[in-house]
Amino acid sequence: MMTELPIISLAIWVPILAGILVLFTGDDRRACLARWLALTGSIAGFLATLPLYTGFDFANGGFQFQERLSWIPAFNIHYHLGVDGISVPLILLTSFMTMIVVVAGWEVIEKRVAQYMASFLIMSGLMIGVFSALDTILYYVFWEAMLIPMFLVIGIWGGPNRVYATIKFFLYTLLGSLLMLVAFIYLYHQTDSFAVTDYYQLPLTLPVQILIFFAFFMAFAVKIPMWPVHTWLPDAHVEAPTGGSVVLAAIMLKLGAYSFLRFAMPIAPDASHYLAGFMITLSLISIVYIAFVALAQKDMKKLIAYSSISHMGFVTLGMFIFNPLGLEGAIVQMISHGFISAAMFLCVGVLYDRVHSREISAYGGVVNTMPTFAAFAVLFAMANAGLPGTSGFVGEFLVILGSMQVNFWYAFLAALTLIFGAAYTLWMVKRVFFGEVANAHVAELKDINKREFLILGVLAVLVLGFGLYPAPITEMTNATVTQLLSHMAHSKLPAGF
Amino acid sequence: MNEILPDLISALPEIFVLGMAMFILLLDLFLKPSNRVLIYVFSQLTLAGAAAITILTHTPAVSYAFTGMFVDDPMSDVLKVMIYIGTAIMFVYTRQYLTLRGMFRGEYYALVLFAMVGMMIMVSGQNFLTLYMGLELLSLCLYALVALDRDNPRATEAAMKYFVLGALASGMLLYGMSMMYGATGSLDIIEVGNSLTQGAPTYSMLILGLVFIVAGLAFKLGAVPFQMWVPDVYHGAPTAMTMLIGSVPKLAAFAMVIRLLVQGLYVLAVDWQGMLVIMAVLSIIIGNVTAIAQTNLKRMLAYSTISHIGFLLFGIMSASLNGFASSMFYVSAYVLMTLAGFGMILLLSRQGFEAENLNDLKGLNQRSPWNAFLMMIVMFSMAGVPPTLGFYAKFTVLQAALEAGFVGVVIFAVLMAAVGAFYYLRVVKLMYFDEPEGKSPIVAPNGMRVMLSVNALALLALGLMPQILMGISAYAIFNSI
Numbered sequence: 001m002m003t004e005l006p007i008i009s010l011a012i013w014v015p016i017l018a019g020i021l022v023l024f025t026g027d028d029r030r031a032c033l034a035r036w037l038a039l040t041g042s043i044a045g046f047l048a049t050l051p052l053y054t055g056f057d058f059a060n061g062g063f064q065f066q067e068r069l070s071w072i073p074a075f076n077i078h079y080h081l082g083v084d085g086i087s088v089p090l091i092l093l094t095s096f097m098t099m100i101v102v103v104a105g106w107e108v109i110e111k112r113v114a115q116y117m118a119s120f121l122i123m124s125g126l127m128i129g130v131f132s133a134l135d136t137i138l139y140y141v142f143w144e145a146m147l148i149p150m151f152l153v154i155g156i157w158g159g160p161n162r163v164y165a166t167i168k169f170f171l172y173t174l175l176g177s178l179l180m181l182v183a184f185i186y187l188y189h190q191t192d193s194f195a196v197t198d199y200y201q202l203p204l205t206l207p208v209q210i211l212i213f214f215a216f217f218m219a220f221a222v223k224i225p226m227w228p229v230h231t232w233l234p235d236a237h238v239e240a241p242t243g244g245s246v247v248l249a250a251i252m253l254k255l256g257a258y259s260f261l262r263f264a265m266p267i268a269p270d271a272s273h274y275l276a277g278f279m280i281t282l283s284l285i286s287i288v289y290i291a292f293v294a295l296a297q298k299d300m301k302k303l304i305a306y307s308s309i310s311h312m313g314f315v316t317l318g319m320f321i322f323n324p325l326g327l328e329g330a331i332v333q334m335i336s337h338g339f340i341s342a343a344m345f346l347c348v349g350v351l352y353d354r355v356h357s358r359e360i361s362a363y364g365g366v367v368n369t370m371p372t373f374a375a376f377a378v379l380f381a382m383a384n385a386g387l388p389g390t391s392g393f394v395g396e397f398l399v400i401l402g403s404m405q406v407n408f409w410y411a412f413l414a415a416l417t418l419i420f421g422a423a424y425t426l427w428m429v430k431r432v433f434f435g436e437v438a439n440a441h442v443a444e445l446k447d448i449n450k451r452e453f454l455i456l457g458v459l460a461v462l463v464l465g466f467g468l469y470p471a472p473i474t475e476m477t478n479a480t481v482t483q484l485l486s487h488m489a490h491s492k493l494p495a496g497f
Numbered sequence: 498m499n500e501i502l503p504d505l506i507s508a509l510p511e512i513f514v515l516g517m518a519m520f521i522l523l524l525d526l527f528l529k530p531s532n533r534v535l536i537y538v539f540s541q542l543t544l545a546g547a548a549a550i551t552i553l554t555h556t557p558a559v560s561y562a563f564t565g566m567f568v569d570d571p572m573s574d575v576l577k578v579m580i581y582i583g584t585a586i587m588f589v590y591t592r593q594y595l596t597l598r599g600m601f602r603g604e605y606y607a608l609v610l611f612a613m614v615g616m617m618i619m620v621s622g623q624n625f626l627t628l629y630m631g632l633e634l635l636s637l638c639l640y641a642l643v644a645l646d647r648d649n650p651r652a653t654e655a656a657m658k659y660f661v662l663g664a665l666a667s668g669m670l671l672y673g674m675s676m677m678y679g680a681t682g683s684l685d686i687i688e689v690g691n692s693l694t695q696g697a698p699t700y701s702m703l704i705l706g707l708v709f710i711v712a713g714l715a716f717k718l719g720a721v722p723f724q725m726w727v728p729d730v731y732h733g734a735p736t737a738m739t740m741l742i743g744s745v746p747k748l749a750a751f752a753m754v755i756r757l758l759v760q761g762l763y764v765l766a767v768d769w770q771g772m773l774v775i776m777a778v779l780s781i782i783i784g785n786v787t788a789i790a791q792t793n794l795k796r797m798l799a800y801s802t803i804s805h806i807g808f809l810l811f812g813i814m815s816a817s818l819n820g821f822a823s824s825m826f827y828v829s830a831y832v833l834m835t836l837a838g839f840g841m842i843l844l845l846s847r848q849g850f851e852a853e854n855l856n857d858l859k860g861l862n863q864r865s866p867w868n869a870f871l872m873m874i875v876m877f878s879m880a881g882v883p884p885t886l887g888f889y890a891k892f893t894v895l896q897a898a899l900e901a902g903f904v905g906v907v908i909f910a911v912l913m914a915a916v917g918a919f920y921y922l923r924v925v926k927l928m929y930f931d932e933p934e935g936k937s938p939i940v941a942p943n944g945m946r947v948m949l950s951v952n953a954l955a956l957l958a959l960g961l962m963p964q965i966l967m968g969i970s971a972y973a974i975f976n977s978i
């Protein structure tokens with residue numbers, strides 16, 4: 001065991017401390033220093049998370065690298081961290097995306113550079129904290145604290161309607177999570193502990209489980225977001241700067257799905273089974289209905305935002321059909337969607353930086369002036385549509401296979417999205433990239449520079465890599481998925497019910 | 498002489514502060530205006546001295562003095578030290594403001610110290626009359642302080658309102674106390690409690706008395722439906738005085754609630770619990786919803802105070818030791834947040850300009866990123882967003898209320914907390930997302946800047962280590978009640 005070094009703590013605090021350091025570089029006269037410092041910090045943060053992969057015990061489905069210190073003894077609250085096969089891939093995704101975001105904002109962000117970079121570094125640490133906290137109050141602190149930098153990112157560097165979007169984002173999330181806090185306090189009164197592992201063992205009657213499940217649902221469904229509590233997401237995405245959109249889509253949405261797996265399902269397994277039909281219905285509505293909504297969008301970012309909601313529907317569908325294929329598919333889908341949605345938002349960012357418009361109608365024939373960029377964009381669009389060979393295919397396919405075992409119609413409806421997804425994505429690609437050069441702006445476009453090539457190239461390699469060989473993710477999650485499902489198979493109802 | 502000596506030792510901090518206040522009043526007569534800084538120095542030394550006496554004579558045991566009229570227990574010691582610290586921070590913040598407005602005079606310091614003696618007596622009062630005396634000493638000083646800027650019509654109006662309504666509240670409280678005296682035959686809180694345990698004499702009379710006592714306390718705390726003086730007084734009073742009214746006296750008011758309702762009338766807990774629940778819920782609704790509509794920062798903070806008082810009552814209404822400790826934690830966190838919030842208003846004010854409108858905060862991040870950051874911590878702390886102290890304060894009172902079984906009320910309160918988050922977020926929005934209206938530099942003495950930084954960062958640091966303040970509050974409550 002590698003208990004000497006607090007590996008998870010390092011993964012959390014290295015980026016946060018780096019962020020604070022960046023903040024101290026002050027105003028924009030030292031912007032260059034802030035950028036390089038932020039890049040160093042994000043690389044250091046990524047390196048700090050690597051031992052979680054290299055030292056990971058693939059056969060162990062429980063929590064590893066645990067750290068446990070007393071924090072607030074009066075309430076039996078601990079600084080308790082630990083990771084399992086579900087959280088490690090997401091942590092790696094977080095620290096990796098932070099590097100991408102720092103590079104992506106390199107010269108695009110011109111005002112208050114230090115604050116921008118610092119926000120993302122601090123957010124990265126906080127999100128890793130969410131993925132690894134095993135004490136519910138510690139988790140709650142990370143979960144809420146993470147809202148603050150995102151609130152600032154959207155509000156300071158966002159688009160024209162940014163204030164509305166960011167306040168909506170904040171209040172929506174806050175409202176949901178406060179109910180979750182009440183549920184945690186209720187569970188504390190049952191167990192005298194805030195440790196999530198104690199909650200796993202706690203027998204609860206079905207009505208109580210249902211109430212707890214809905215308290216969690218309010219917090220997590222908003223975050224994922226599931227239909228009908230998704231309305232904050234298109235606003236937030238459209239107004240956020242590119243980096244903000246990337247982190248929102250790639251990581252923040254996963255926090256909700258992850259939290260379902262960590263809290264709602266194992267704490268209230270009977271309620272999860274009882275409400276599975278409800279969750280599956282919402283997921284299918286998200287998948288199908290939101291895909292239609294995406295088809296009607298005129299704004300590229302909005303289209304990708306709706307596409308994200310639709311794809312996250314696969315994740316919740318995979319989780320609530322309770323079989324290994326579905327669950328592994330959900331996890332693969334989370335990671336893959338992290339790469340693909342990030343890449344799509346970066347592509348829109350590339351265009352927006354040049355033309356300052358996100359309207360589809362403002363473009364046309366971009367391939368003529370930006371061939372390299374168009375190649376990347378088409379690749380990511382294909383991945384978004386779920387083309388075999390890309391990572392987008394693997395997750396969706398696994399989920400569809402899994403739901404086929406449960407009910408043919410679930411699989412049928414979910415599979416429809418392969419068509420709709422292709423329709424809205426490819427139709428957008430066609431209108432933006434192909435055809436005649438639409439206007440003077442497009443005619444003046446310059447192809448991507450080395451920095452943009454680097455980030456898009458890395459993401460393209462990952463999208464193709466995990467598409468052809470998803471084993472690194474599935475191997476890692478396998479033991480945990482098995483353990484979670486066997487836990488879920490046992491009723492937690494107290495004897496006599 | 499030997500019998501009275503232990504009594505005097507118990508009350509040594511009060512005697513010391515009282516003596517120093519009179520000394521300062523006298524000293525002021527003989528000082529040239531240019532040497533007035535001495536008054537400031539002596540006032541701070543008084544606080545330091547009182548803190549030293551309180552800490553050195555501290556024991557975890559409870560001791561009574563003056564035939565049971567006065568008590569020296571851990572709760573009183575802890576609250577007194579908090580009062581000294583709060584007052585000292587306030588003196589640092591207000592110095593420049595007072596100097597620029599011609600109020601940097603001996604009267605201010607003497608009155609504040611007298612008010613502080615009043616608070617200390619409230620904290621240590623163990624008899625209806627002692628408590629009432631402390632309260633009146635505090636209130637009279639506060640009325641005078643609000644009107645200290647005589648030529649300011651708004652301040653005098655505020656003082657008048659404050660005085661009339663405050664006197665009414667004192668009358669109610671006194672009336673309730675006399676009812677209790679009639680029912681139990683004693684003014685001593687412990688004896689009242691004992692005689693109630695042995696069997697309530699006339700229940701209807703007790704309840705009538707209780708209603709008046711609770712109403713009087715609610716007036717002083719500013720809980721709905723007795724809140725109408727709060728916004729006007731906060732708004733009208735000079736900011737330095739608003740800061741005083743809004744901060745440390747709440748510690749004393751908390752102690753008074755504990756002394757009266759918990760130590761005296763615990764037998765009637767079921768009855769006052771019901772009243773407090775209604776007041777708490779109404780305070781949270783009215784405070785949070787009305788604050789949204791405010792454009793004046795001081796008025797907004799006034800409504801925010803009302804909602805904080807609502808949360809504070811959550812701990813008391815749980816009627817458990819855990820609940821009282823959480824309320825004490827809440828009130829101490831509240832005082833720290835309020836001091837920092839008003840400190841920022843004072844920092845942004847300058848000669849002939851009161852930075853009291855929300856718009857005055859516009860673009861603060863561009864004028865001074867550090868101060869904007871500090872104010873952001875204060876706002877998130879007031880909204881109860883982790884990792885700031887305000888979150889743990891809300892967390893503990895909600896936890897206590899849930900433990901006592903108020904599930905519906907707690908769920909309602911957290912929904913209102915999300916509503917409340919909106920107006921704090923708006924302040925952050927003004928500072929960070931908007932362009933500044935004026936570019937005038939922020940002039941402030943270094944001492945004040947440092948103190949404000951320490952104050953606001955303490956909200957963050959105590960949020961990362963909430964055990965410190967929580968532990969102190971628990972220690973005080975568990976060893977006193």
